[in-house]
Amino acid sequence: MVRLKEHKELTESKAIERFPAPARVYIPLSQHLGKSCQPLVKLQDQVFLGQKIASAEAHVFSPIHASVSGKVVGLQDWPHPLLGRSPAIVIENDGTDNRPSSFVPRPSKSVEELSPEEMRSIIFEAGIVGMGGASFPTQIKLNPPKPVDTLIVNGAECEPYLTCDCRLMLEKSAEILKGIGLVVKCLGVKNVYIAIEDNKPEAIRLFESAVHGTPYAVRVLKTQYPQGGEKQLIKKVLGREVPSGKLPFDIGVVVHNVGTLLAIYEAVYLNKPLYERAVTVTGSILSNPKNLLVRIGTPISALIDYCGPLKEAAGKVIVGGPMMGLAQYSLDVPVIKSTSGIVVLSRKEAVKPIEEFCIRCGACVRDCPAGLMPCMISLASSAGNWALAQEYNVADCIECGICAYVCPAKRDMVQQMKHAKFMLAKTK
Ligand code: SF4
Ligand code: SF4
Incomplete structure (x- = not known):
């Protein structure tokens, strides 16, 4: 892992401000890992704020909700931040934020009386996915196929520039703690560690005082990138290693980002979808x-x-x-x-350096947080030798970009990793 220039000073002291809802929203049908959703609405339909507008028939998916009230004016392809383009539902905002009395179907019980199964169902219906970047449907992580003993709350936010998780920890600590309580009940875990990097001293102080007298503990981590990756975080907090090809629950751990915990709180306590x-x-x-x-x-x-x-x-x-x-x-x-x-x-910050030949310095191997040999995988990938890339465990690459960052030859290795993974997935 490496220490990067943070650039967080640009926004870390800026409280979260509500952005006015736009005149039109373009809601993609692909927003999570797993199967894309299909629209439940048609052109000219009136929709409420928070109405379920897309769903799927599959094991791994998460329903999608209207983010404004208004009229459906488009069901069309639209640019997508991860996929290039994707089908999307376009809603013209009527500016009223008209909403149904209940967004998410739920039993008429107080939160305290809900069973883990009922909570998982509410969280699923609210369309909650991992909000730290992976977008894995949350209800699946709350129902692991093996017993788990530990929840790690991911408050690392190790990427440079980003500060919204830090702001959530400062502004919504009580709600996040209630979200943790719900997850503890769903998973039945004994141990809860709230992991925060030491570049967020205010959040550390706040959570240390908030968890005083509870079974939860704050773990202060030295600021490093990419510490917020699930496997890296588990290693740092617990010293446990997730084996190649396995998932955190295989070693008894579940990790949830602070934004996800806030969304869980909002779904269960406030009946609010994501x-x-x-x-x-x-x-x-x-x-x-x-x-x-x-x-x-x-x-x-x-x-x-x-x-x-x-x-x-x-x-x-x-x-x-x-x-x-x-x-x-x-x-x-x-x-x-x-x-x-x-x-x-x-333009100056975005200049792409000229790639040179690998000089076999080993820097990428030394710093790869997944313990891979990026130089060898990138050579295999550029030669189209996908089987060799697989032998070098390209599937374990978390696409963190450290190999390219430390490479003196400025080799664009992340692209090579992504390409190899894509080609291997295609040939499965
Ligand atoms: S992008 Fe992949 S190969 Fe490169 S350092 Fe990160 S995990 Fe390792
Ligand atoms: S860091 Fe760059 S130059 Fe050094 S071994 Fe890796 S790919 Fe080659």
């Missing part, structure tokens, strides 16, 4: 970088305008953090459930 999220909109060339609470489906161009004006022409716009995020070809792409940040880089 139709908005906190997003850091940042970059040194933005005049007013901010943390915003944004409706799902809001085009990122509107957020950049809101945080502007730009001090100079942008060279690159990334959705996510600068290390693991994706550069965008269109600013029409909307915020989706996993969008934690929008980073606007200047």
